[in-house]
Amino acid sequence: MLVELARKGEVDPWNIDVIDVADRFLNELEKAQKLDLRISGRVLLYAAILVRMKAEILSAEAVAHDEEEEEEYEIIPDEIDFGLLELEDGYEEEEVKDEVLKTLLTPRKKVRRFTTLKDLIIELQNAENVERRRKKRKKDSEVDIAGKTLGTPHEENIEETIIKVEKELMFLFSKKTLLYFSEIVRGMNIEEKISYYLSVLHLAFRKKIEVFQKKLYEEDIELKLCSQR
Known part of the structure; x- marks a missing residue:
């Protein structure tokens, strides 16, 4: 290309x-x-x-x-x-x-x-x-982890995961206009955090939410609804 x-x-x-x-x-x-x-x-x-x-x-x-x-x-x-x-x-x-x-x-x-x-x-x-x-x-x-559920998009329908994350975020947005990624995923393991973050990217791509970071690598990730400008 x-x-x-x-x-x-x-x-x-x-x-x-x-x-x-x-x-x-x-x-x-x-x-x-x-x-x-x-x-x-x-x-x-x-x-x-x-x-x-x-x-x-x-x-x-x-x-x-x-x-x-x-x-x-x-x-x-x-x-x-x-x-x-x-x-x-x-x-x-x-x-x-x-x-x-x-x-x-x-x-x-x-x-x-x-x-x-x-x-x-x-x-x-x-x-x-x-x-x-x-x-x-x-x-x-890598050790054999056959049968172990990691919660990645390969093991469950990607669209179902996105819908689930969207519902969770909409519920949180009903209480707050600004969300922080670190607070949302607190307590999750690394695989769950990755899966959640990728769903957030999908929602941003679909113009459902906006994703910001004041300073790359240094500040927390902020989430807002697209209608909030």
Whole structure:
């Protein structure tokens, strides 16, 4: 897809804007969703990596901007709708989810906003190789957990989980106009928190709620109803 964009002259191969490329990737995925097309697992993984890179760039820019304005907000990247995509190439949905979760859970990483096509492709391939090694280590060290319920979207209908989370949030919103993610998931294990967060992303994608974080990686995640502006 990156090479095709360069061939069409839509991006400068010697001066690529990573944020622009991330947005283009997401637009292509949205078109594929509407056409009910199957998506390569590699493409979806690359899109998730680009979203993370975009968030890291925006975070760095926000830090610089916050020196002038303390009240600046950044919107959490929530553009990928996992449930509507079918993965191929041996990739698992959790691999892609992990990339988005790294946006919230990993330390800041310095990412250049402008780069060359060659360097960007190398960066994506390196990230993919790291993910493959992580997956292999996980399999090598994993004990047999057959029959153990983890509460992940693979073991229950994704849509049912989203509906359940939406009902819980609507009940909470009837009492408060602003919710904090850490308070909602308090007492949950890591698998339940991930499942809940992904449902929140789905609801944000569907314009049911808005998700904010004043400072990426540092502040709690705020949830509001979309109608509250």
